[in-house]
Amino acid sequence: MKSLLLGILFLVALTAWSQHRDYPIQAVPFTNVKLTDNFWLPRIKTNHTVTIPASFERCESTGRVKNFEMAAAKSGKFCTIFPFDDTDIYKTIEGASFSLSLYPDKNLELYIDTLITKILAAQEPDGYLYTARTINPKEPHHWAGPERWVKERELSHELYNSGHLFEAAAAHYQATGKRNLLDIALRNADLICSVFGPDKMHVAPGHQVVEMGLVKLYRITGKKEYLQTAKYFIEERGHYTGYDPKSKDPWKSGAYWQDHKPVTEQMEATGHAVRAGYLYAAMADIAALTDDKAFLNAIDSIWNNVVTKKIYIQGGVGAIGDGERFGENYELPNATAYNETCAAIANVYWNHRMFLLHGDAKYIDILEKSLYNGLISGVGMDGKSFFYTNAMEIKNSFLHKDMEAQRSGWFPCSCCPTNVTRLIPSVPGYIYAQKGSDVYVNLFISGTSSITVNNKPVQIEQKNNYPWDGKLTFAIAPKTAQAFNLLVRLPGWSQNQAMPSDLYTFADASDKKVVITVNGKPENYTVQNGYAVLNKKWKKGDVVEVNLPMDVRKIVANKNVKNDIGKIALQRGPIVYCAEWPDNNGKTSNLIIPAGTSFTTEYKADLLNGVTVLKGEATAIKVDTQHNAVSTTKQNFTAIPYYAWAHRGKGEMAIWFPVTITDIDIISK
Amino acid sequence: MKSLLLGILFLVALTAWSQHRDYPIQAVPFTNVKLTDNFWLPRIKTNHTVTIPASFERCESTGRVKNFEMAAAKSGKFCTIFPFDDTDIYKTIEGASFSLSLYPDKNLELYIDTLITKILAAQEPDGYLYTARTINPKEPHHWAGPERWVKERELSHELYNSGHLFEAAAAHYQATGKRNLLDIALRNADLICSVFGPDKMHVAPGHQVVEMGLVKLYRITGKKEYLQTAKYFIEERGHYTGYDPKSKDPWKSGAYWQDHKPVTEQMEATGHAVRAGYLYAAMADIAALTDDKAFLNAIDSIWNNVVTKKIYIQGGVGAIGDGERFGENYELPNATAYNETCAAIANVYWNHRMFLLHGDAKYIDILEKSLYNGLISGVGMDGKSFFYTNAMEIKNSFLHKDMEAQRSGWFPCSCCPTNVTRLIPSVPGYIYAQKGSDVYVNLFISGTSSITVNNKPVQIEQKNNYPWDGKLTFAIAPKTAQAFNLLVRLPGWSQNQAMPSDLYTFADASDKKVVITVNGKPENYTVQNGYAVLNKKWKKGDVVEVNLPMDVRKIVANKNVKNDIGKIALQRGPIVYCAEWPDNNGKTSNLIIPAGTSFTTEYKADLLNGVTVLKGEATAIKVDTQHNAVSTTKQNFTAIPYYAWAHRGKGEMAIWFPVTITDIDIISK
Known part of the structure; x- marks a missing residue:
């Protein structure tokens, strides 16, 4: 009841701001949407009952909370790995805030308040908040630099910490109406606005998110400096003179940080895919709020580039592991696909904003593709195991690079688990x-x-x-x-469009x-x-x-995607399928799906929390190692939703299947 | 008769110098060795009658000779591609000089004299010789820099040109007794010695060879400055401050040029493999001539590194195409092997010098391996087609990177053809x-x-x-x-040693x-x-x-060479074998050679100018694309010497063969 009231207040506030320029379309906020959904509600519930407590528990047990306590006491030694570990607390508070809207929970609220008290105590008098320095400013974390912000461009992530604080504060305020975290955030934002700007200290933030965060604080407070500083941070990119613009090394050129040229001249997605997604999302915010046509032009171009050349069929982005970054055009290898879970989340944020700007369903097609496939693949059914990267294929061969084939608990860098924690309960806000x-x-x-x-x-x-x-x-x-x-x-897939581009198309048109x-x-x-x-x-x-017609559709990739040539993928509704070893005689890299193969579907309530599987007949290549012989047989083929893979032990998985054998490579051991 | 006389004079000279420190072992010079050999004499003859005239003809037709004429006239425009194109003339003169010792040829001598006259005319009064600048010093070649030598470190190759001039002059003087080219070289060397040095202009030459060249001039003249300047150039490496020693990019770190650290601290082979080989050869010269233990220690370490971790089974070095350079330890991929012909030649120069220093047969094992396999593979039987790179396997698949599968005439950068031209007739000097x-x-x-x-x-x-x-x-x-x-x-292979290291070993010991x-x-x-x-x-x-026992031997690679795991290669005597498509049903990537396979040998006089082939039975995987089926059959297997591949049209080739099938990769189209 309380959240409904707050939601209405929020809507009233939105209306009050409507004299300001903003997105022509406004999302109906999560506070106004109550789910009964069989697919999402159990996920949000697991997130609430398992993931959020587990995440807070990890923040305590790993020392993340202790870092704040030590910062308040100004004594001790920063006791976790990365100076941006503070953000895991902020992100979990953000997720818990969204979650409280569906699952009011006094105890959780109370716990968050105790955390906020600790955060407040760790904030320096002028608003600075960064435990990695405050604990002992004379010996800050080695990434932090000797003075505030001097290593922000490369390593310190001070503004990244602030950005996640702002995001959390906005969600917490929106969900609970409480200002305790918001006030901390505003003091920090005021400090940042007083330090950085055209006539002040210059920096292009090393890892974007502060820009989106400042925009949220601007929307709550109407304080123009927040918007101006957000825009300033974005416009500051591409002016650092220490890069070599001709270098092909993205670190040397600055492209890794989207810092290789002014953002209005950036026409292709480049560099670290999470930073990129957060940047493009913030540019959409600024374009909406200031009617900046140059920003709009850039993100329209970049979006086209991603959708025509740099996204996997399951919605993953950031193909290249070395730098967690976008590859070249059409560089979408399966064996080494990186697809960081955080990058899929960033892509959801960005595409939602693109929709709010343009009102076109194609942006939601991308959002839905990520949401139902390559994003939720990042969290296990238990709610406490995670993929940092999302593989496109697993082949059991010592010659193939080992991609993550099983979800883990937290990672040393736990950005993805806590990002999942905040994304899942925010889904009601995208409907x-x-x-x-x-x-x-x-x-x-x-x-x-x-x-x-x-x-x-x-x-x-x-x-x-x-x-x-x-x-x-x-x-x-x-x-x-x-x-x-x-x-x-009308989802693109219901209109014979596998993607809003020619990157992936359905093999056969449907007249349904x-x-x-x-x-x-x-x-x-x-x-x-x-x-x-x-x-x-x-x-x-x-x-x-x-x-909506729910036929099983075969997808083919653009011929420029080298690793998908001669192959098909399978989709039904928004769900992209994969074959996994337990359903296919222990192996999937040996499967061929000949042209003309048709599929039946079956809903299996007891499989993987309930999934519709696809069934058909495949050609399988058998290797008889004892007699050094190979042969071909027919065998039953079963595909499961990609998001549900890796719950039944380690083994092979494939999304793309050859239609014919042209040749083979022999693997020997 | 004349060359015999000159050879004896040369030996007398050597004896006269013997009070100077030099290699403890001295090679018997090519001028003292007259071949009747069925394997090498036809090659040297083809080199004499086809390669050398074709090479001079190309120097004329491409404008390389014209560059010298224009430099003499100080008018016109440099009309070839690279500022180091002068070296092709020098290298061909060097090859022709060696060749004249076996095939006295008045017309050839006369033609060389006309070239030398043109070279003389192009030399500036103070000895500078570099047509790319002299033609029009106000607008030199864009790689040459506005002033002499200012771009030597990166691009101009002025000292590389000088080095090849010195090498040619030394060979020409040694073979003919004429001083006309030598005097040009000495004037150029005097200029260089007056310009560069500890208290003068500093540079680490961009592409080594001037160091070896100066040493040769020192041996002829006894002039200490030549030796000192050669040593100075080598010691200058590793002191440029513009590199980032921590970068993994070999260009940024300087490792590409062996300039990342002082040479005496270099313990592994790194960077461009030709430059590296010339450097290490020059370091051996300096170590011999000055008893420099630090140089000796470095090249001993580097040699061990190459032989234990960075050489292919056919003697090729420089595995990585991007930079024509050495890879990491055990980075010896077959599909993308680069193996520049020039790098094999440089490796022969270096290993010969290592033998002269240490008197150990293992250096000659490496030299022989290159000479009979991965070096002469670089030139076709016709004497006028060349491989710039030497592939380890050719697989007909659009997914595999296209390696050179057929020899070409000259290349835009024709370093390899002219290097072959000078290497082949120098073989008598290594016996x-x-x-x-x-x-x-x-x-x-x-x-x-x-x-x-x-x-x-x-x-x-x-x-x-x-x-x-x-x-x-x-x-x-x-x-x-x-x-x-x-x-x-006693060749290593006759002593159960496939290599003087554990990089490659024979699968079974022989008691012969x-x-x-x-x-x-x-x-x-x-x-x-x-x-x-x-x-x-x-x-x-x-x-x-x-x-010498001439059994067919199976070779296995060190398990760290990932692409060779579970595979064997075949060798008989010094010859490494390959299978090529015309002898194996049109395909080789589908062949398995099961454990226990035995081979018979047959000398085929009419095949590939006469070769001994290996015959056995292999398991072949057949792909039936029409029925999407695979199967295994037995078929006859024939291997030919690797050096003789690629004379019968384009198609597959393999050196390493799986022993068993563990798995397969499906290739679809």
Whole structure:
């Protein structure tokens, strides 16, 4: 009840700000959406009951909390590995804040308050907050530099810490209405704004996120300096003279940090993929808030570059392990795919903002692809095991580079687990959006949303068994009957588009159409920017039913993606499939799926928390090591959703399958 | 007759210098050795009749000669690609000089004299010789720098040009007794010695060779400045402050140029493999001439590093294409092996000098391995087609990087063809060596050598059908009977050593011994540093017969060489074999050679100018693309000498063969 009230307050605040320029489309905040969904609610619940407590527990046991206590006491020795370990506490508080909106939990709130007290005590009088220095300023962490911020560009991550503090503070304030963390954040933000700027200290932050964070504080407070400093940090990129712009080494050229040229001249995604995603998201914020056309032009170009040349079929970005970064155009190797979980999360943030700017469903296509595939693959069903990287294939061969084939607990650098912690419970915030009386339905997640259209409340209740079933129902319940546009996203995959680009296409076109009925009667609809536009005078009791065709589709990659030539991948609805060893005779790298292979589907409630599997017949190559012989046989083939892999022990996994054998490479041992 | 006279003069000169410190062992110069060999003489003849004229013709037609004419006229525009194109003329003159010793040829001598006249005319009054600047000093070649030598470290190669001039001048003087080219070289060397030095201009030459060249001029003239400047250039390495010693990028760290640390601290082979080989050879020269223990220590370490971790089984070095350089330890990939022909040549120069320093047969094992395998593979049987790089395998797959699968004429950078031109006719100079009354026989090449032992002439006549037959005869003919040690090299491979390291070993030990008879009677011999020591009072008519076991041997690589795990290579005598597509059903990447496979040998006079082939039975994997099926069959297997590959059209080739199939990779198209 309290969060609903806060949500409404938030909406009122949004309306008050509407005289300011901002995104033309506004997301319906997570506080206004209550889930009943079979797919997402259990994940959010596990996140609440397992991941968040486990994450706080790790923050305690690893010494992250102790770092704050020592900073308050100004004695001791920083006792974790990285100077940005403070952020794990902030990120978990952010996740807990989102989660409290669905699962009110007094004990959790109380615990967070004790943490906030410790954070407050660790903050220096002028607002500086960075335990790696404050504990002992004479001997700060070796990455921190002898003075505040002097190593910010390369290593210290002081502004990265601040950025995650701001993100957490905004979510905590939004979810609870409490200002205790927000006030800490504002004092820190004021200090930063007083230190950095065109006529002050110069720096392009080493790891972006402070820019998004400052924008959130600006939205809450209306304080222009926050927006200006965020913009300043972004514009400062590309002016450092210590790089060699001609170097192909991304560290030497500055491209690793997106610092190789001014951001308005950057037209391709480059460098560390998390930093990049956070930068592009912040540029979208600034473009929306200041109508900056040059920023808009750059991120439009960069988005096109990612979507046409630098994203994996399961939504992963950042193909290259050396630098956790974007590769060259079409450089999407399977055997060594890096695909950091954090990069998928950053990509969700960015694509959501691109949608809010442009109102096109293609951005949500990318968001949905990440969300249902290469992002949630990053967390195990137990809620406490994680992938830092997300493999595209696992082959049991000593010749192949060892990719992560099993989830672990925390990592020395635990950015991904805590990023998952904050992303999962924020999903309700991505479902709906609004532009005046246009109401967007972006994601198909069961639950109830409270929206205000033309100052009158409207409830929308979704019921479905998505992503396994394409039948979606929406009960529209305005308090009083009124006309507005309901814009229901028609997923690209339901429109014969495997991607909003030619990077991946369906092998065969389907002539199945999306069927929409209102109160049982077929509804004619126009399609606009990828949305079915339903323009009616809606009244309580109206039911919209949308039927998405859920055929199994074969995907082929652009011929420039060398490792996917002659291969197919499998998708059904938004779900990208993989084959895993336990379902396929212990092996997957030996499978061929000949042209013409057809698939049946089966929902298995007891498998991997309930998944629809694909079944068909594959050609398998058998190696008889004893007789040095190979042969080919037919065998049953089963594919599971990619996100659910790696829950049944270590072994082979594949997403792309050859259609024919042209040749083979012999592996000997 | 004339060259014999000159050779004797040369030996007298050597004796005169013997009060100076130099190599403890002295090579018997090429001028004293006349070949009748079935393997090498045809190669030297083809080099003489085809390669040398073709090379001079290319120097004319590409504008290399014209560059000299324009430099003399001080007008025109440098008309070839690289500022070091002058060296192709020098290197061809060097090769022609060696060749004249076996094939006296008045017309060739005359033509060389006309070239020397043009070179003289292009030389500036103070001795500077570099057509890329002299033609138009105001607008020199863009690599040359605005002033002499200011870009020497990176790009200009002015000292590289000088080095090859010195090498050519020394060979030309040694072969013909003429001073016309030598005088040009000495004027240039005097200029260089006046410009560079500890108190003068500083530079570590960008591409080594001037150091070896200066040493040769020192040996001819006794002028200490040449030796001092050569040593200075070497000692100057590792002191440039513009590199980042911590960078992994060999260009940024200076390792590409062997300039990352002082040479006496360099313990591993690194950077561009040709530059490295020339450096290490020059360090051996300086170590011999100045008794520099620190130089000796460094090259001993580097040699161990190469032989234990950085050389291919066919003698190639410089595994990495990006930078034509040495890789990391055990980084010897087959699919992308670079193996520049020039690097094999540099390695021969260096190993010959290591032998002259240490008197150990292991250096000649490496020299012989290069010479009979990965070096002569660089030139085609026609004498006018060349490999710049020497592949370790060719697989017909779009997924595999395209290595050179056919020899070409010249390359834009024609260093390798002209380097082959000078190496081939120098082979007679590597056969014999002497240390007082110890006479070393290093290579088994038929012909007659005139040696002076204890001031008395001795003739040694070798007759054999090496490398196909292990029966070697040596007719020893001292003018008057006298006692001396004949040290006959026992090749490592005849002693169960595939390499003088554990990088490659024979899969099975052989108990066959080398049998030596003198005048038909078995001779007991001691073995010393890899040589059979035959200590007798020799008299005219004495015949030594050495029988080397010529079994087919299987080689396995050190387990750290990832790409060779589970594989074998084949060797017989000094010859490393490969399988090539025309002899193996059009394909080689599908072949398995099971444990226990035995081989027969057959000399085929009409194949590839006469080669002994190996025959056996292999397991072949067949791909039936029409039915998406694979299977295994037995088929006849034929291997040819590696050096002879790529004469019958483009197709697959392999040196390493899996023994078992552990797994396969599917290639799809």
